[in-house]
Amino acid sequence: MTDNAIEIQGLKKTYAGTGKAPAKEALKGIDLTIPRGSIFGLLGPNGAGKSTLINILAGLVVKSAGTVKIWGFDQDKNPRQSRAAIGVMPQEPNLDPFFTPAGSLDVQAGLYGVPKAQRRTAEILDLIGLTDKADAYARSLSGGMRRRLLLGKALVHSPQILVLDEPTAGVDIELRNMLWQNVRKLNEQGMTIILTTHYLEEAEEMCDDIAIINHGEVIIRDSTQNLLGRLDSKTLVITPAHPAELPALPEEIKGDKAADGTLSFTYQSEKTPADQILSLVRDAGIMIKDVRTQEADLEDVFLSLTRAQ
Ligand SMILES: Nc1ncnc2c1ncn2[C@@H]1O[C@H](COP(=O)(O)OP(=O)(O)OP(=O)(O)O)[C@@H](O)[C@H]1O
Ligand SMILES: [Mg+2]
Structure with a gap:
């Protein structure tokens, strides 16, 4: 058994070129371990490869090479268990405009095979502050509300690991504070958190450990405290x-x-x-x-x- 939530070795991703666009090597051989129970920050400039890495963890992007273990389960050998251990709030909203928040959460729970009796739709709506919007169409939600719904969708199957790809981009201060409070609460309950943000003061405040990615490579990985001491x-x-x-x-x-x-x-x-x-x-x-x-x-x-x- 391992103490790591995530173990990544030699991870590479090259996006195929399309039309005039050449192929793009977005990840050039990433080795990274993320300890269980931590709040881990993945930082880097635009285009560094953060979302590519996260989307591979989420099973949304197919890697070109390397191994990924989630909660000890190899993504290739144990796809079902590794998928069940992780919930991802993607950077790009992927909401169906014709679903209501309650409906979206229910469908998502169904996709993960959560039995009806174990679904926590009301609890999650409350957590993300959308109880009063439970039955509104997704297309009528504001941008910030949509992002909160994405967070809710990542939580339906009670994953051990929660990944947040720029959860606070374009979100007002009050909502940001609420989001971080929730994230801390989930972490205190034992959930491992992985997040990206361009607000470095947020990362400084929230993260135990940080990896900085640039041009598809990890250039440093250390505790937040050691990084600040550098x-x-x-x-x-x-x-x-x-x-x-x-x-x-x-x-x-x-x-x-x-x-x-x-x-x-x-x-x-x-x-x-x-x-x-x-x-x-x-x-x-x-x-x-x-x-x-x-x-x-x-x-x-x-x-x-x-x-x-
Ligand atoms: N579907 C795709 N097809 C081709 N190239 C892609 C695709 N998705 C991402 N890329 C390229 O891969 C590189 C890494 O992109 P990625 O989205 O992982 O960066 P990021 O670190 O998340 O950046 P940001 O901070 O802007 O979100 C970029 O050069 C991007 O243009
Ligand atoms: Mg990104």
């Missing part, structure tokens, strides 16, 4: 009491003067004590009205890794 860069922002110029600085401190007159100093906290910067500023005769610090965030890590490629 960039030991800090910025001290000083508002001078009177208009002031940047003082002369040693090479390891980068200075900048903003249009509003604030002075910022970017440095590595391992090498430079903040006090040294404050002294440099005071020695230059600058009176400090206000001071604040900025730490590197996931966005800085992401940009430094994906830009280098």
Whole structure:
């Protein structure tokens, strides 16, 4: 038995060319394991291959090479068990406009062979906040409501793993908070969560572990904490009491003067004590009205890794 929810080895996908479009190698040999019980973030720029990977997990895209194990079941050898272990909320809405939310959930449960007595339609409608829309046609739902219904559809067969492909794209703040609250609750109940998002502060807040994909390859996979520790860069922002110029600085401190007159100093906290910067500023005769610090965030890590490629 394994402790991993997902085990991927040598996964490749080449989309066949059509007409004038050439073939596209979207995944170039991905190795990735995702531990059970975690909230795992799959990040990367547009076109990196995230949805391709997720759609292979969901059985919506056929891989070109490699092995995929879901909850210990090989996708090729045990297709039924591996499919039952995972629920996927796709990036692209795939709702039938003539079904109502209650109807969609019921049909989806039927597809997964969930017996009528075990269906949780009302509970799921409540979870996704669509109880009052249970009998409205899908085409009359707003964009955010449709996305919530997609989440509901991913949950009908009570999978051990829930995959969310950009669940919060185009969703308002209140709904986003509700969605993340639900995701956390499901995770606390034991569900493994895999998600993609372009909102890196969401990933930073939600994910235990993160893999960054670029051009069809995993360029890094680590705990969120380790990733944030990789960039030991800090910025001290000083508002001078009177208009002031940047003082002369040693090479390891980068200075900048903003249009509003604030002075910022970017440095590595391992090498430079903040006090040294404050002294440099005071020695230059600058009176400090206000001071604040900025730490590197996931966005800085992401940009430094994906830009280098
Ligand atoms: N059905 C398809 N046929 C041909 N090429 C495709 C197909 N789907 C995706 N691609 C190509 O494969 C690459 C990876 O696409 P994918 O949708 O997996 O990226 P992504 O990381 O999900 O991007 P985004 O952040 O924009 O959602 C892109 O170059 C894309 O153009
Ligand atoms: Mg995508």
